[in-house]
Amino acid sequence: MFTVLHTDPNCAGRVGRLELPHGLVDTPAFLPVGTQGTVKGVTPAQLRDVGAQMLLANTYHLALRPGEDVVEQAGGLNKFMAWDGPLLTDSGGYQVFSLAELNRVDEDGVTFRSHIDGDEIRLTPERSIAIQNALGADVIMAFDDCAPYPAPRDKVEVAVEHTRRWAERSLAAHRREDQVLLGIVQGGIYEDLRRRSAAGITALGFPGYAIGGVSVGESPEEMRTVAATVCPLLPEDRIRYLMGVGEPVDLVDMVVLGVDLFDCVTPTRHARNASLYIEGGLVKIRNQRYRKDFGPLEVGCDCYTCQNFSRAYLRHLYLRGEILASVLGTIHNLTFYQRLTASLRQAVRDGTLLELQRTYRQKIPRDPR
Amino acid sequence: MFTVLHTDPNCAGRVGRLELPHGLVDTPAFLPVGTQGTVKGVTPAQLRDVGAQMLLANTYHLALRPGEDVVEQAGGLNKFMAWDGPLLTDSGGYQVFSLAELNRVDEDGVTFRSHIDGDEIRLTPERSIAIQNALGADVIMAFDDCAPYPAPRDKVEVAVEHTRRWAERSLAAHRREDQVLLGIVQGGIYEDLRRRSAAGITALGFPGYAIGGVSVGESPEEMRTVAATVCPLLPEDRIRYLMGVGEPVDLVDMVVLGVDLFDCVTPTRHARNASLYIEGGLVKIRNQRYRKDFGPLEVGCDCYTCQNFSRAYLRHLYLRGEILASVLGTIHNLTFYQRLTASLRQAVRDGTLLELQRTYRQKIPRDPR
Numbered sequence: 001m002f003t004v005l006h007t008d009p010n011c012a013g014r015v016g017r018l019e020l021p022h023g024l025v026d027t028p029a030f031l032p033v034g035t036q037g038t039v040k041g042v043t044p045a046q047l048r049d050v051g052a053q054m055l056l057a058n059t060y061h062l063a064l065r066p067g068e069d070v071v072e073q074a075g076g077l078n079k080f081m082a083w084d085g086p087l088l089t090d091s092g093g094y095q096v097f098s099l100a101e102l103n104r105v106d107e108d109g110v111t112f113r114s115h116i117d118g119d120e121i122r123l124t125p126e127r128s129i130a131i132q133n134a135l136g137a138d139v140i141m142a143f144d145d146c147a148p149y150p151a152p153r154d155k156v157e158v159a160v161e162h163t164r165r166w167a168e169r170s171l172a173a174h175r176r177e178d179q180v181l182l183g184i185v186q187g188g189i190y191e192d193l194r195r196r197s198a199a200g201i202t203a204l205g206f207p208g209y210a211i212g213g214v215s216v217g218e219s220p221e222e223m224r225t226v227a228a229t230v231c232p233l234l235p236e237d238r239i240r241y242l243m244g245v246g247e248p249v250d251l252v253d254m255v256v257l258g259v260d261l262f263d264c265v266t267p268t269r270h271a272r273n274a275s276l277y278i279e280g281g282l283v284k285i286r287n288q289r290y291r292k293d294f295g296p297l298e299v300g301c302d303c304y305t306c307q308n309f310s311r312a313y314l315r316h317l318y319l320r321g322e323i324l325a326s327v328l329g330t331i332h333n334l335t336f337y338q339r340l341t342a343s344l345r346q347a348v349r350d351g352t353l354l355e356l357q358r359t360y361r362q363k364i365p366r367d368p369r
Numbered sequence: 370m371f372t373v374l375h376t377d378p379n380c381a382g383r384v385g386r387l388e389l390p391h392g393l394v395d396t397p398a399f400l401p402v403g404t405q406g407t408v409k410g411v412t413p414a415q416l417r418d419v420g421a422q423m424l425l426a427n428t429y430h431l432a433l434r435p436g437e438d439v440v441e442q443a444g445g446l447n448k449f450m451a452w453d454g455p456l457l458t459d460s461g462g463y464q465v466f467s468l469a470e471l472n473r474v475d476e477d478g479v480t481f482r483s484h485i486d487g488d489e490i491r492l493t494p495e496r497s498i499a500i501q502n503a504l505g506a507d508v509i510m511a512f513d514d515c516a517p518y519p520a521p522r523d524k525v526e527v528a529v530e531h532t533r534r535w536a537e538r539s540l541a542a543h544r545r546e547d548q549v550l551l552g553i554v555q556g557g558i559y560e561d562l563r564r565r566s567a568a569g570i571t572a573l574g575f576p577g578y579a580i581g582g583v584s585v586g587e588s589p590e591e592m593r594t595v596a597a598t599v600c601p602l603l604p605e606d607r608i609r610y611l612m613g614v615g616e617p618v619d620l621v622d623m624v625v626l627g628v629d630l631f632d633c634v635t636p637t638r639h640a641r642n643a644s645l646y647i648e649g650g651l652v653k654i655r656n657q658r659y660r661k662d663f664g665p666l667e668v669g670c671d672c673y674t675c676q677n678f679s680r681a682y683l684r685h686l687y688l689r690g691e692i693l694a695s696v697l698g699t700i701h702n703l704t705f706y707q708r709l710t711a712s713l714r715q716a717v718r719d720g721t722l723l724e725l726q727r728t729y730r731q732k733i734p735r736d737p738r
């Protein structure tokens with residue numbers, strides 16, 4: 001399923017190939033987020049054009065609307081959303097803990113109220129896996145307990161224990177051999193709890209592992225410490241997925257630590273908010289300075305947006321609130337991310353990943369926000 | 370510039386070819402509306418795919434934002450919006466009378482306040498043509514006085530007189546031989562005023578003529594009377610453009626009367642509001658009945674939307690407010706309109722336009738709204 005093809009001799013960075021029922025994925029890979037079964041603003045054809053190989057969709061959202069029964073009867077999520085490449089669904093756990101009005105976590109699962117209509121819903125490992133089996137993504141995730149940030153140690157300790165037991169039940173509930181089920185390591189920013197969680201989850205023998213509970217409000221340094229703690233504890237021959245990460249600099253830093261897969265709403269959300277990535281940082285395209293800037297958004301970029309439109313036109317579209325602004329911005333930002341992961345793969349092959357990391361921080365500073 | 374290729378022996382319907390600097394247009398033709406220099410939700414590549422040959426953009430909007438200086442310095446509207454086919458700009462008159470806070474119409478022109486920021490702006494025939502010369506569309510329009518509906522006869526009479534004198538001044542102000550300037554006939558629903566306006570405008574010898582002041586609230590019967598009155602008064606060898614029209618049934622009826630060109634926001638606006646055209650009427654795709662309808666929106670339609678997505682998926686996208694809903698709906702509705710004009714052209718060639726008209730009213734009833 002996953003093969004490591006190259007490792008950088010100077011760090012933990014590696015290049016691999018993920019073989020899934022709907023196709024191959026070159027890693028390190030970034031998965032655009034298609035929360036509702038659509039990457040906001042772009043068609044599957046445009047996603048192919050930007051080079052995306054695999055997408056993520058959210059179990060929580062799709063289970064609420066349109067309902068996994070609709071997706072299943074449509075022939076599965078690939079067919080429903082007309083994406084013929086690999087897909088990953090999350091377990092729904094993160095959204096339950098972040099979006100829903102949370103009622104009660106118990107040993108067995110979570111009872112919550114839908115953020116859409118307030119309906120009371122019960123999610124357990126068995127239910128999450130059943131939904132994910134119905135959705136039919138190539139890769140699915142164990143149901144986990146994602147503690148918030150900050151959270152007291154005893155609360156995170158409970159979440160780690162839930163996550164381990166729920167992982168075991170997720171494995172037992174999984175019914176489809178054509179889907180890969182990944183385990184999730186929790187533990188917040190507590191290094192010993194991360195180690196405990198990694199030991200407990202890897203003991204279950206998943207075909208691959210995710211690091212969850214990051215990108216929930218912790219600092220970049222804390223996130224780096226988490227990945228640096230967990231990655232060495234994961235089997236080298238299994239895929240490693242850092243959930244919900246991140247900015248371009250995060251991808252660089254985390255690939256150095258040995259992460260293979262990422263997903264994040266950042267490039268697509270930024271695109272809708274008129275923040276566009278170029279080497280050198282974020283272009284706030286609504287700025288007056290671009291009013292008569294007739295050059296492309298990013299010189300040398302081969303995306304549809306940069307090949308056809310000027311900064312002045314993009315600025316105009318964003319200021320007028322035109323749909324096409326989000327479309328063109330999303331195409332560019334996703335292309336930027338795909339170019340970044342391609343350059344990371346090349347750097348690993350060349351053994352120059354640490355050099356890339358050193359120069360990258362100057363080229364693309366962290367978004368101050 | 371315009372050649373009539375076929376006429377239907379049983380009515381005034383005709384097929385023609387419009388030759389413009391940016392390409393050929395087969396008439397009868399429907400122009401998708403790109404108000405702000407973008408047809409809402411779709412890329413130029415997608416517009417080509419749906420078969421659109423020519424687009425309309427609005428002088429009023431583009432003059433306010435980003436300003437015609439920006440568009441001109443970008444290399445003209447084609448280059449600015451990355452559309453390499455023919456373009457038409459209106460005169461701005463209609464928007465001044467419908468959108469702007471109108472201050473004063475006088476013999477010389479109109480003073481109004483921008484609907485965006487309240488700035489006081491002066492529009493005259495000379496100014497409208499100068500803006501349209503700067504924007505650089507293949508076809509531009511004389512500056513006219515568009516009376517509202519309903520309007521008392523004396524008010525419409527003044528508008529007709531303004532429109533004639535402003536047409537003369539528009540001709541005199543026009544500076545670019547590569548742009549075709551069309552005259553506009555006004556006169557509201559008063560048949561004698563329509564005849565007077567047609568006589569006055571055609572006497573000026575424009576290369577083509579528009580019927581303005583329709584689609585402003587009058588009934589379909591009143592609009593039909595206007596077109597039936599004016600069309601026979603226009604030279605047979607010149608293009609005839611019915612501005613702001615219309616629904617599919619309107620296109621059929623008006624082609625029968627001898628109209629060649631149409632533009633309307635209906636297909637694109639309907640698409641954003643989840644009203645999708647099929648033979649048989651409008652599909653209100655949000656309806657519960659489509660929840661598990663896994664067939665295409667329209668069987669036999671070759672558009673990207675119908676070839677790839679189900680009604681159930683489209684319903685889901687619209688209910689979630691996803692951008693892709695507007696994109697896919699717009700692609701389909703524009704394809705539907707292009708297919709309609711193609712079938713009208715074929716019917717003229719076959720001499721069966723009146724038959725098509727008879728059957729069409731049952732197939733696509735007027736949207737009740």
